Amino acid sequence: MAKLQSYIKDSINExxxxxxxxxxxxxxxxSILVLVASLIFALVIGLIDVGFExxxxxxYNAS
Known part of the structure; x- marks a missing residue:
C-alpha cells in the first residue's frame, strides 16, 4: 500500500x-491543425474511393 501512495504522490508532483x-x-x-488535416485526409480518401468506384x-460494364 505504501508503494501505491508513493506512486500517486510522485505522479501528482510530476x-x-x-x-x-x-x-x-x-x-x-x-486543434485547428488537426481538424484541417483530418478534413484533407477525408477528402483524399473520398476522392480515391470515387475513382475506384x-x-x-x-x-464491369465492359465485359
Missing part, C-alpha cells in the same frame, strides 16, 4: 512541476 502544459492559444492552434463500374 504533473504539477515537471510537465509543460500548452497555453490555450497553442492548444487552439493544434468509377474504374470498377467501367470494368
Amino acid at each position: 504533473l504539477r512541476h515537471k510537465v509543460t502544459w500548452p497555453s490555450y492559444n497553442e492548444l487552439q492552434n493544434s 468509377k474504374i470498377m463500374t467501367f470494368i
Whole structure:
C-alpha cells in the first residue's frame, strides 16, 4: 500500500512541476491543425474511393 501512495504522490508532483502544459492559444492552434488535416485526409480518401468506384463500374460494364 505504501508503494501505491508513493506512486500517486510522485505522479501528482510530476504533473504539477515537471510537465509543460500548452497555453490555450497553442492548444487552439493544434486543434485547428488537426481538424484541417483530418478534413484533407477525408477528402483524399473520398476522392480515391470515387475513382475506384468509377474504374470498377467501367470494368464491369465492359465485359
